[in-house]
Amino acid sequence: MTGNLDEIDWAILEELQRDARVSLSELGRRVNLSSSATTERVRHLEARGVISGYAAVVDLSAVGYPVLALVRLKYPGNRHEPLRRLLGERREILECLRTTGDDCYTLKIATTSMDHLEKIIDELAAFGSTTTSVVYRQTLPYRGPARPTP
Structure with missing residues (x-):
């Protein structure tokens, strides 16, 4: 584990960095987790401050x-x-x-x-x-x- 993140945490982070608007059920499908397990993982990453927010990418x-x-x-x-x-x-x-x-x-x-x-x-x-x-x-x-x- 790197920085106390496992393979699934990194998979979730990579998917959210590609598309933060992805639904939790679709995110779970992409990382091979149930929707409830995905929701729990994302909440845990947010609570730990690993995910500090979500933002729109704006064309200046x-x-x-x-x-x-x-x-x-x-x-x-x-x-x-x-x-x-x-x-x-x-x-x-x-x-x-x-x-x-x-x-x-x-x-x-x-x-x-x-x-x-x-x-x-x-x-x-x-x-x-x-x-x-x-x-x-x-x-x-x-x-x-x-x-x-x-």
């Missing part, structure tokens, strides 16, 4: 956010609360990772235009220096983890 361009950028932020200060407040207010900031190395944070930002991106970068620049990379294309969308191999 289709909803008016065609510009995607990765922004690295060097934050020389030690008071992170003002930055956390901005992160909570700006829904264009899709993801924020606290990182090691020269940069303190890496942010994934979706905007309606380059002008819109520039305004958000200007707001972030109040916290430190930024480096921005605009994404041409997402060649591999997020797909979730697979079972680790020893």
